[in-house]
Amino acid sequence: MYLVLFLIFGGLCVAGALNLLFQRHPINSALSLIVVMSSLAVLYLLLGAEFLAAAQVIVYSGAIMVLFTFVIMLLNAGREERTHGSKAAYAIGIPGAAALLGALVYIFLSNGDLLGPTLLGASWVVPTVFSATLFRDLLLPFEVTSVLLLVAILGAVALARKEH
Amino acid sequence: MEVSFWFFVLISILKVIIVTGILLTAVAYTVLLERKVVGRIQNRWGPSRVGPFGLLQPLADGIKLFLKEDLMPTNVYKPLFIAAPIIALGCALISISMIPFGANIQYHGVDLFQISDVNIGLLVILGITSIGVYGVALSGWSSNNKYSLLGALRASAQVISYELALGLSLVGVILRTGSFRLRDIVDVQSTHGLLSWNFFGGWQFVAFFIYIMAAFAETNRTPFDLPEAESELTAGYHTEYSSMKFAMFFMAEYANMITVGCLATLLFFGGWCSPFGHIFQPYGGIWAAAIMPVFWFVLKVFCFLFLYIWVRGTLPRFRYDQLMGFGWKVLMPLAIANIIVTSFCLAYRAA
Incomplete structure (x- = not known):
């Protein structure tokens, strides 16, 4: 099953x-x-x-x-039009993907x-157990992720801002 | 109790058939109710010719929609044009399977008043409704029509914006319950009747108003019906649809309304619990114990459907910038404030 x-x-x-x-x-x-x-x-x-x-x-x-x-x-x-793609992507990408697959x-x-x-x-x-894990045991990674998202939002705002 | 596999499958199929049948009938009669009530609000009769009080009008409408020619406009993107109404109606019908309609009554180990009792039921409903947006979005895009496209764009932007407020408004209820299972959420509210419902006893009325406004926006109902605004976009995303494909969008909208009503009942108004608590429980024997909860549930959902229609007959449509401003600048901060206050109160009580 x-x-x-x-x-x-x-x-x-x-x-x-x-x-x-x-x-x-x-x-x-x-x-x-x-x-x-x-x-x-x-x-x-x-x-x-x-x-x-x-x-x-x-x-x-x-x-x-x-x-x-x-x-x-x-x-x-x-x-989309089909292009040949970059040579670097072929040269690095295929061995890289193979290496990753092998490692996994x-x-x-x-x-x-x-x-x-x-x-x-x-x-x-149970949400209580689940949130204890997320917000107590894994608090640091959780907060670091939120900072990462904040940086991404600020970046998006900076990019979208009109030039004066 | 261990249930034999085939018995379980048979009962489940039966439940699905019965619930779908009831839901589609309810959809048809909600449309009639809407036409009747909006008619009375506008000081006219509404449908009154077919059958006594116009009660057979939904049947006549159904036959009409079945027999109409199914037009396929030129230059539509066919696969998505056909898939879009199926996605919309499919998602609307699937989400009802998580809803418990009555008390947990077991027949040979199978729950009679709920199709599937999932421990993350609330999240599953949110997930399925969020997939339902694709029906609207893809229909507008594949129709190859400017009005449809504008309607679909408005719908996607609106649904993404209001989904946040909707999800955040439910956190207060989850905090009080400590579970995503809909039966647990109702059981917490069942002790003292009216007083222990999340809306009254749980102090979640702010969350309820945020939820109900976000839900109006999610189901594209007035005053948030910009995706289909008749006066500016002819019919919005379903302009190019006819016959049963149009009917599928129509049914999806009303089925979503019913699901939202069910969810509001379960989360804030004690689900199938009687407003008088356990006072009448000793009377009536086993049949009353099975039927009365369903009665209360249906009554509460009916009140929500009436509220929907009432609002539609009363309020004008928002302007687009007002809609976005309201969602992001009013509802979302309010929802976050509600979470903070609720968790503070719960922590204070626990300490």
């Missing part, structure tokens, strides 16, 4: 990611990205992270991607005994 769900949504995730690259029209690419993000949410759910799954759908598929499609519609972007496979295989499947609903997410 879990394996079937994992195969379906993992496959959907990869297919959406590939479709994102191959589509010529920006809006189709944006829609493929929504498929990727929503399937990722299901994968989180299979790992027993219900809150993360819901947050993924609400924030990424529901808010950020709406903004993406909004911008695409606003600019009325047309079909190595890490997961070597720690295989520690990682196991989880039962759906085996661990109820």
Whole structure:
């Protein structure tokens, strides 16, 4: 059951990611990205992270991607032209991706005994426990992330500001 | 209690069919109610010809929409043009599956008054409604029509802006409950009747008003109906749609209204709990114990639907800059202030 769900949504995730690259029209690419993000949410759910799954759908598929499609519609972007791409990207990107893949496979295989499947609903997410972890044990990373977001907002405002 | 798999599947399918049937009927009669009430507000009768008091009007409308020609304008982007109304209606119908309609009554280990009891039910509803925006956005874009596009742009901007205030307004309720499960949220409010509802006893009325205003904006209802503003955009995002595709947008809007009403009832007005607390509980036996909660729930949701229609008959539309200013500069700071005050009170009480 879990394996079937994992195969379906993992496959959907990869297919959406590939479709994102191959589509010529920006809006189709944006829609493929929504498929990727929503399937990722299901994968989180299979790992027993219900809150993360819901947050993924609400924030990424529901808010950020709406903004993406909004911008695409606003600019009325047309079909993209296919280019050859930069040589540096080929030279560094393909070995880099292969190295990353190899490293991840190595890490997961070597720690295989520690990682196991989880039962759906085996661990109820109680918001009190969850927020104790997030706001007490992981307070510093949480606050640092918020500062990062603040910097990003300030940067966006600075870029959008009219020159006098 | 362990439930056999096939029995569970069978009961679940039955529940889905019954709830969808009731929801679609409720949608049809909400439309009739709206036409009747708005008619009376404007000092006219509303539909009164088909059947007694016009009660068969929804049936006539349904037949009319089914039999109309389904136009496909030239130069639309076909896949998305067809997918958009399906997304809108699908999301509107799915979100009702999390709503508990009555007390937790088990029949052979299966909950009778709720399709699925998820421990993050509230978040799932928020997630599904946030996906529903794509129906509106894509319909406007794929129609290849300036009015539709403007309507869709307005809808996406409006929904993103008000989703923040809506989500933040619910935090106070979550803080009081300590759970995302809708049944837990209602159970916390069930002790002393009216006095323990989040709206009265929980001091969440500010959160409620933020929620209800954001919800009006999310469902594109007057006074936030800029995406379909008839007087400036002909019909906004569904200008190019006809026949059943148009009807699907229409049904989605009213189904969303009903879901929002259900959610407001569950979160702020004690869900299926009677306003008199447990006074009448000893009377009536097992049937009353099953039916009365559903009665109270439906009554409360009906009040919300009436409120929707009343507001529509009363208020004029916002201007676009007023809409954005109201969402970002009034509702959102107010929602954050509500969170701070609520958590301060809870911390003080716990200490």
